[in-house]
Amino acid sequence: MGCLFESGWFCILMVSVCVAQQTSSTNYHKPECLGNVVRLLVDSLFAEVHGVVNDSKVIELMPSQAAQCGFRWKVDHMGNGTLFASLLNCLSHSMDDKTLNLATQLRLHGKLMPVDYTCSYTWASREILCDDNYMEVSVRRMLPDIQSSLEHHVAARISNPRKRAKAAASGYKMRKVVFSPSNKVMKVDEVQRNGYTIANTPTRLVVRSPCGKEETYLQNVAGVPMKVLSTSTFFEQKWLVTRVDAAVACPTQGSLAFTPELISWYLPRHIDPLFSSDAFTLLELYMGIDGKRLDRKEMAARKYSVSVTEIHIIVEIPVGAVGGYYKSYVQDNQYFSSYAIEPMLEMLWIEEDAHEDTRYKVLFPITTPPVARPPLVINYTPLDADPEQAVLVFKLGSFNLDVELLSVTLSTGVLTVAECKARGFNLHEEMSEDNLLKSFTMTVPFMDPAVSRENRPEQAVTSFTLNLIYGLVVQPENTPFSHSASVNAVLMNVVPHSITGVCDEENFYVTVNYGNQAPLFEVMVGGWLLTPDLAEQYVTEGESRITLTVPFSAPQAAFEAVHFSTVRSRLDVALLNPFTNVTMKDFSLGCTFIKTLTECFSNGTMTALAVKVESTPNLNPGLLTLTDRTCGPIYSDDRFAYFHFTVNSCGTTRQFIENLVLYENVISLPDELKIISGLDKEYHLKVSCYYKINNTLAYHSKPCNVMSSVEAETGQLLVVMRIARDASYETFHQVEEHPVVRHLRRPLHIEVELTRSTDPGVELVLEHCWATLDKDRNSKPRWNLIVDGCESPENPYRVVFNPVAADARVHFPSHFKRFQVYIAALNEDTATLTDKIFVHCDVYICDSNSPIGGRCGGQCVNQANTKRGQRHVEDTATKPRLYVSSGLLG
Numbered sequence: 001m002g003c004l005f006e007s008g009w010f011c012i013l014m015v016s017v018c019v020a021q022q023t024s025s026t027n028y029h030k031p032e033c034l035g036n037v038v039r040l041l042v043d044s045l046f047a048e049v050h051g052v053v054n055d056s057k058v059i060e061l062m063p064s065q066a067a068q069c070g071f072r073w074k075v076d077h078m079g080n081g082t083l084f085a086s087l088l089n090c091l092s093h094s095m096d097d098k099t100l101n102l103a104t105q106l107r108l109h110g111k112l113m114p115v116d117y118t119c120s121y122t123w124a125s126r127e128i129l130c131d132d133n134y135m136e137v138s139v140r141r142m143l144p145d146i147q148s149s150l151e152h153h154v155a156a157r158i159s160n161p162r163k164r165a166k167a168a169a170s171g172y173k174m175r176k177v178v179f180s181p182s183n184k185v186m187k188v189d190e191v192q193r194n195g196y197t198i199a200n201t202p203t204r205l206v207v208r209s210p211c212g213k214e215e216t217y218l219q220n221v222a223g224v225p226m227k228v229l230s231t232s233t234f235f236e237q238k239w240l241v242t243r244v245d246a247a248v249a250c251p252t253q254g255s256l257a258f259t260p261e262l263i264s265w266y267l268p269r270h271i272d273p274l275f276s277s278d279a280f281t282l283l284e285l286y287m288g289i290d291g292k293r294l295d296r297k298e299m300a301a302r303k304y305s306v307s308v309t310e311i312h313i314i315v316e317i318p319v320g321a322v323g324g325y326y327k328s329y330v331q332d333n334q335y336f337s338s339y340a341i342e343p344m345l346e347m348l349w350i351e352e353d354a355h356e357d358t359r360y361k362v363l364f365p366i367t368t369p370p371v372a373r374p375p376l377v378i379n380y381t382p383l384d385a386d387p388e389q390a391v392l393v394f395k396l397g398s399f400n401l402d403v404e405l406l407s408v409t410l411s412t413g414v415l416t417v418a419e420c421k422a423r424g425f426n427l428h429e430e431m432s433e434d435n436l437l438k439s440f441t442m443t444v445p446f447m448d449p450a451v452s453r454e455n456r457p458e459q460a461v462t463s464f465t466l467n468l469i470y471g472l473v474v475q476p477e478n479t480p481f482s483h484s485a486s487v488n489a490v491l492m493n494v495v496p497h498s499i500t501g502v503c504d505e506e507n508f509y510v511t512v513n514y515g516n517q518a519p520l521f522e523v524m525v526g527g528w529l530l531t532p533d534l535a536e537q538y539v540t541e542g543e544s545r546i547t548l549t550v551p552f553s554a555p556q557a558a559f560e561a562v563h564f565s566t567v568r569s570r571l572d573v574a575l576l577n578p579f580t581n582v583t584m585k586d587f588s589l590g591c592t593f594i595k596t597l598t599e600c601f602s603n604g605t606m607t608a609l610a611v612k613v614e615s616t617p618n619l620n621p622g623l624l625t626l627t628d629r630t631c632g633p634i635y636s637d638d639r640f641a642y643f644h645f646t647v648n649s650c651g652t653t654r655q656f657i658e659n660l661v662l663y664e665n666v667i668s669l670p671d672e673l674k675i676i677s678g679l680d681k682e683y684h685l686k687v688s689c690y691y692k693i694n695n696t697l698a699y700h701s702k703p704c705n706v707m708s709s710v711e712a713e714t715g716q717l718l719v720v721m722r723i724a725r726d727a728s729y730e731t732f733h734q735v736e737e738h739p740v741v742r743h744l745r746r747p748l749h750i751e752v753e754l755t756r757s758t759d760p761g762v763e764l765v766l767e768h769c770w771a772t773l774d775k776d777r778n779s780k781p782r783w784n785l786i787v788d789g790c791e792s793p794e795n796p797y798r799v800v801f802n803p804v805a806a807d808a809r810v811h812f813p814s815h816f817k818r819f820q821v822y823i824a825a826l827n828e829d830t831a832t833l834t835d836k837i838f839v840h841c842d843v844y845i846c847d848s849n850s851p852i853g854g855r856c857g858g859q860c861v862n863q864a865n866t867k868r869g870q871r872h873v874e875d876t877a878t879k880p881r882l883y884v885s886s887g888l889l890g
Helices: 063-069 152-156 161-170 188-193 296-302 417-422 532-538 671-677 823-828
Strands: 029-034 037-042 049-054 057-060 071-075 081-086 099-108 111-120 126-130 134-140 173-180 184-187 197-200 204-210 217-221 224-237 240-251 256-258 262-268 280-289 305-308 312-318 325-331 334-341 343-351 357-363 376-379 391-400 403-410 413-416 426-431 437-445 452-456 461-474 479-492 498-503 507-513 522-525 539-541 545-551 558-562 566-576 583-594 598-600 605-611 640-646 653-657 660-668 684-692 718-724 747-755 762-772 782-787 799-802 816-822 836-847 881-889
Touching (some): 029 111, 037 111, 057 063, 063 071, 063 204, 126 240, 134 224, 134 240, 204 224, 204 240, 224 262, 325 391, 325 479, 334 479, 376 479, 391 426, 391 461, 391 479, 403 417, 403 426, 403 437, 413 417, 417 426, 498 566, 498 583, 507 566, 522 545, 532 539, 532 545, 598 684, 605 660, 605 684, 640 660, 747 762, 747 836, 762 816
Parallel strands (some): 126 357
Antiparallel strands (some): 029 037, 037 081, 049 057, 049 099, 071 081, 099 111, 126 134, 173 184, 197 204, 217 224, 224 240, 256 262, 262 312, 305 312, 343 357, 391 437, 426 437, 452 461, 461 479, 498 507, 522 566, 539 545, 558 566, 566 583, 598 605, 605 640, 653 660, 660 684, 718 747, 747 816, 762 782, 762 836, 836 881
């Protein structure tokens, strides 16, 4: 064979062929021929295997019966099962020992799963198999005419009783077995009754013993404790008696040495009970995992090593290496962890005197001693957080993968994981970088009722404390345990930034107070960044504040409404985070300024000032005209148009009212210019003058308004409902992807948009939203999500409103509404919830610039408000309504 050992390494010779044929139609079990062992993998869904059934024979997979038959069943930490079977197990069929077949069934959950495999194998003179459950040796015998006890069907084929008796009488018969060194003698049937197996195939004698039987004994071999079974089987034929010796020696757990980082497994190079002399040659040496050999590249990648000395063969495996797994244990509610792996060592040697080869294979499950590993809770809550918006962020870990979190007990009660998420806690698992450990991270708002608060004014801090008990379980044993924790955060008593403002006859006065925080923000005034040049015009600085003095007619101010003697103007101020561009705080100040826009002169002339209001952003004031389209402004810019005309020109009308005469005209945009200007709203300003008859004194008594209206027909406005892929609202599911799949534990992110409108003064309001099981929006049952613009008071935790900020896609945030729905909360109301639901919404459109009623409102977006579900109710009788629905699969 010519293999030389160099530097303690080994060489591999392939001398056996193994072929598995899987004839079963299921994909849940995969027989593999691994030399003289067959491995059958069973998915965790079917891992509760109780027995092996062959015709009328049933082998229960209890340790004793399985060991006697040559089977071993094990379940890993993930619940997956593995069946190891000796190729010479008691249910296999062999005609010539070159090909063995097993056609049987596994019994699980009261059902039978068919298993069929055929393995071809080239046997050594002696085959020794050390399994965790049994010891087995088979030797080639030279006796002719021994009927195989493993092949009952061979004898059954001799149908003539006389011929069958003659065949039995002419061959050898097993009479007794002698165990060494006790010299205890048992008959063959007594051997079987005592749990051993003594059998023969057409060419081999098989001896199998469950581990720990009384006839096995311990022997120290090169400092390694070995369990040994030595037998002599006697065959008789008339006056001729023949003896066949068979011995097996297997390592014990005493062959192991552990450090926190390394497992060392020692096996004697010369296993004395198995040798007749010291002269032998080691031909092959393999290492594997779970019965399957590994090549050098795989071993190097996993950092396994095998070395050969004059006395020992040493296998070294790093703790935590690939191929094994960490296993959890619980004792007295304390958490322990160990590392488990099942290496295989396979050797082939030949004794120079006997000229017979021996194949020696050990399947050796190893579990490191349990180590106490108390869980730790790590708090990540920042110390300068805002209590109104901040959350406690903490992690519990680390655990092995077989640990699951079932519940969290708070001062307010016990919550399941699903209930924690529905309550707004962000509870999720986090895996370690090597995917061997897991932790549980949870966030709880400071304002949650379970969080206790203690104000310490003398220290200018507030302490927030959350006491909780984690309920955990180890799988697959379903062993429960718990861990108590207390999470604490001490925050400075923060005085946040604030914005206030007042007006006088000409200006806005807005003050930004820093509180006790550093002024780390940028100021936006009416959508303009407060640059140094702009600050020089408007800003007065103080020790802990700045004050903006902005004229009502400044470009940064927005005109909301115009009357004959007043102008309603608004100034918007926002504080932005300079790093994320997120709005930290915003403020709007609207005031009415007394200004004369229309003047009537005694000489019969009139002047009028037309102002571009916020609801007509595309209006060019220079294109406005009086009723006579030839009469335009004598002056205009991008915000104003100034008209001067006589009462008997430009289409001015006259009307006598008692002793008064009324002159009226209208400033508007010609129809042919509306499309060119892209104006989707009417601009209509009526100007009037009253004169006393025979008196040149002019006075004003009727207001002149700028009228703007929103077209409500669905042909001009369109409302679209979309389903976002995640909370960023950056990408959405397409129509062809519907129905959209969502697990019950995950929220559903919905966006509603008003399209075909470029008017920033228009606002979309969600009036009612609900879910049904049918596409019909009026079907029952019905789950209210949004009622009168607010979260349903029946269960406010179903819906969370999300703010909308301007970005590259969102030009007008008032045209959007976003909210997320926790679908799992619907299941609490009824047991009839199926796997498909539909979400419907009623919306209305309002004009935020209308002088009647002020800015439109009515959407509950502040979920921290203690008065949930209460809002200002407007008269919506004239508001245009649209209806949208979406079908979802939960």
